[in-house]
Amino acid sequence: MVHMKSNLLFIFVSLFVASCAASEVKITTVKVPNGTVDTAYSAVIVASGGCIPYKWSIASGKLPTGIADKATGNTLKLDLTGTPSKASTYSFTVSVTDCHGQASQESYEVTVQAGAEHVVSLSWKASTSNAIAVYNVYRGPNETAWTRLNAGLIAATDYDDSTVSNGSTYYYAATSVNTSGEESAKTAAVKVTVA
Numbered sequence: 001m002v003h004m005k006s007n008l009l010f011i012f013v014s015l016f017v018a019s020c021a022a023s024e025v026k027i028t029t030v031k032v033p034n035g036t037v038d039t040a041y042s043a044v045i046v047a048s049g050g051c052i053p054y055k056w057s058i059a060s061g062k063l064p065t066g067i068a069d070k071a072t073g074n075t076l077k078l079d080l081t082g083t084p085s086k087a088s089t090y091s092f093t094v095s096v097t098d099c100h101g102q103a104s105q106e107s108y109e110v111t112v113q114a115g116a117e118h119v120v121s122l123s124w125k126a127s128t129s130n131a132i133a134v135y136n137v138y139r140g141p142n143e144t145a146w147t148r149l150n151a152g153l154i155a156a157t158d159y160d161d162s163t164v165s166n167g168s169t170y171y172y173a174a175t176s177v178n179t180s181g182e183e184s185a186k187t188a189a190v191k192v193t194v195a
Contacts, residue, residue, distance in 0.1 A: 023049040023050060024049050024050060024102055024104070025047055025048070025049045025050030025051075025054065025096055025097070025098040025102050025103070025104050026047060026048060026049050026050075026104045027045060027046070027047045027094065027096055027104045027105070027106040028046050028047060028048055029044065029045040029046050029106065030106065031108070031169075032045065032080065032108050032110060032141070033110075033141055033165060033167075033168035033169065033170065034110055034111045034112065034113065034165035034166055034167050034168045035064060035067075035084040035110060035111075035112045035113070035165050036084065036112065036113045036114075036115065036116055036163055036164075036165050037084055037085060037086065037087050037112060037113065037114050037115065038083060038084075038085070039083065039084070039116070039163040040081075040082075040083055040147060040163070041064070041066075041067055041080070041081065041082055041083060041084055042079070042080070042081050042140065042141055042145060042147055043079075043080040043081075043110075043141045044077050044078070044079055044080075044141050044142055044144075044145050045077060045078040045079075045080070045094055045106070045108075046076065046077045046078075047076065047077070047078075047096045047104065048076075049098075050098030050099070050100065050102050051098050051099040051100055052074060052075055052076065052098065052099060053074070053075040053099060054071070054075040054076065054096045054097065054098055054099075055071075055075070055096070055097045056069065056071045056075070056078045056094065056095070056096050057094070057095050057097075058092055058093070058094060058095075059093040059094065059095035059105055060092065060093045061090070061091045061092030061093055061107075062090055062091075062092055063080065063090065063092055063110075064082075064084045064086070064088070064090045064110055064112050065084060065085050065086040065088075065112075066082045066083045066084045066085040066086070067080050067081065067082040067084060068080070068081060068082050069094075078094060078096070079145070084112040086112065087112050087113060087114040088111075088112055089109060089110070089111045089112075090109070090110045090111075090112065091107065091108070091109045092107070092108055092110075093105050093106070093107045093108070094106055094107075094108065111165070111166070111167065112165075113165055113166065116162045116163055116164065116165075117166060118162075118164050118166065118194050118195075119160050119161065119162045119164070120160070120161040120164050120170070120172070120192050120194070121158065121159075121160050121161075122137060122158060122159045122160070122161065122172055122174070122190075123157060123158040123159075124157050124158075124174050124187070125157065126157050127176045129176075129178070131178040131179050131180075132176045132177070132178055132179075133153075133155075133177060133178060133179050134153035134154055134155050134176075134177045135153070135154045135155075135156075135157070135174055135175065135176055135177065136148055136150055136153065136154065136174065136175045136177065136183065137149045137150050137154065137159045137161075137172065137173075137174050138172065138173045138174070138175070138186060139161065139170050139171065139172055140170070140171045140173075140189075141169075141170070141171070142171060143171050143189045146173065146186070149161060149163075153177060164192075164194045165194065166194055166195065167194065167195070168193075168194050169191065169192070169193045169194075170191075170192050170193075170194070171189040171190065171191055171192075172189065172190045172192060173186035173187050173188070173189050173190070174186070174187050175187070
């Protein structure tokens with residue numbers, strides 16, 4: 001009886017290893033947004049497949065001055081965050097390696113502009129609740145990594161984002177804040193592409 005259990009365990013472990021090895025690690029993010037000097041920057045590079053933990057690195061090239069990379073989400077993604085300080089075009093290649101040594105690479109180009117050339121004008125319907133006092137506006141490179149844009153709470157139902165960059169896609173969402181300071185869930189994300 002004990003002998004049969006150990007055979008079953010061996011078969012299970014063999015099947016698990018075979019299915020893990022069959023899936024290759026791959027970077028699934030093909031483009032990251034451009035940036036603007038002295039404006040907060042955020043991008044997320046995601047990988048899937050293979051086995052974790054992943055190891056991330058900048059294989060070649062250079063990130064924009066003022067931007068740093070950090071693995072997050074149980075190493076499933078690489079966050080690029082910071083404040084660009086120099087206008088230029090930067091090219092770099094990101095590499096991810098899974099726990100079995102399989103690797104994937106993707107090359108990116110980020111243009112950092114000296115100043116904003118476009119404005120995204122957002123507006124929304126006012127809440128019908130008497131307890132709602134103000135709003136917050138969030139922006140992200142996808143629908144999960146959010147950064148609040150407004151420094152102080154917004155009493156109006158519109159907001160202009162002048163920190164966008166050419167050739168970039170952004171996602172926006174808003175929340176309402178009641179008189180007790182409690183914040184609602186985010187609205188459905190709105191996707192905006194800046195030409």
